[in-house]
Amino acid sequence: MNLNGRVAVVTGASQGIGRACALELAKRGASVALVARNQQKLEEVAAEIGGGPAAPVRARVTPADIENEDQIKAVFKALIADFGKIDILVNNAGIARDQLVMRMKRADWDAVLNTNLTSAYLCTQQVISPMLKQRWGRIINVTSVFGQMGQAGQANYAASKAGLIGLTMAIARELGSRNITCNAVAPGFIETAMTSVLSDDLKQSALKMIPLGRVGTPEEVAHCVAFLASDEASYITGHVLNVNGGMLMG
16 A cells, blocks of 8 residues: 555544544655644644655645635645645544533534534545546545444534535545545544543443444554555545444444
8 A cells, every 4th residue: 555655635633543544644655734723733743754845755734723714725725836736635623522412502513513524525625626637536534433323412423424424425426537536434432532531431331332342543544544545445436434343334
């Protein structure tokens, strides 16, 4: 899965799955633009990747509010001017604001939908033109098992992640004839900052649902993202790759 010479953009790259994806893509030879709000954390990821302007692999820190359309447009314009192209887009940025539907505030619904779903649509729009010109592209959306099976207290999160699956399939149909693939990765219970705050009881109940008997790691998700970004996955599009330890099958 050689990605030498490729240019990748990873949103939500400051921690968790996004960080792991950025490191894995760089390890396989891609230069990576790191997009998230927290500049300090992005710089830490960039330092792990290493590589200066003359290096074969570069890491560019690109702080931005992924909910802000103007900032997204400015970021991608600058990246295309800098790198000359964008080959791979990983729409990973995501937040959770859990609450039962009857108590959920509209602001929490909007924030989760805007960050998890609308940002993916906006970022995808920005890469379509350069990908069409080069007739090669990989768009990978990080969804969730809860976008497939639902979760009490996460109506906003589940809706946003289910929406990503529909967006993935629509884009795959629109762009497939131009050698641009669009796929999704659906992680299950992964050990990240988002899941670390959950109670031990909830974690134990989740483990009982996982045939492999353990939580996953961000790196295990990143390996799948790297595969979908590679030439080895050239005949796969519109697919949702489950990375959930068997939590959901079928």
